[in-house]
Amino acid sequence: MVNSMGKIMHQVENMFLLVIGLFTVIGMCQEIYGTVQNRSVSLQDLLLMFIYVEVLGMVAAYYDSKKIPITLPLFIAMTALARLTILQGKEQPPVNLVYESGAILILAIASVVVSYRWKNREDEESLDRE
Secondary structure, three states: OHHHHHHHHHHHHHHHHHHHHHHHHHHHHHHHHHHHHHOOOOHHHHHHHHHHHHHHHHHHHHHHHOOOOOHHHHHHHHHHHHHHHHHHHHHOOHHHHHHHHHHHHHHHHHHHHHHHHHHHHHHHHHHHHO
8 A cells, every 4th residue: 555655656746747847848938939039039038048957957867866966956046046136137226136146155055065965975885885
């Protein structure tokens, strides 16, 4: 009973990952269509496309390894914050720029720490096997 419940949950998870991947591709196509219609490519458009690519990469990484590397959501968050900063423009108070850039810096530091930690863990595991 427990094993069959785990299989059902795994199938539901795979179904939703497929939906996320499909919706991501649809969103990318809509963005490309809008950009072509406007005949103008902005940095905001490029950052949004980069977010779409990162989401697809996260889904692909899960299908390949059944794990989602924590650095991928951190990269998505950094890109989303950068896009938000650009979208807000000059109308926002300057302190918002400080907060947003500080958040990006914290996420970047977290990404480096996590990557360094994983690298050290992999090095330790390879030494243990020898």
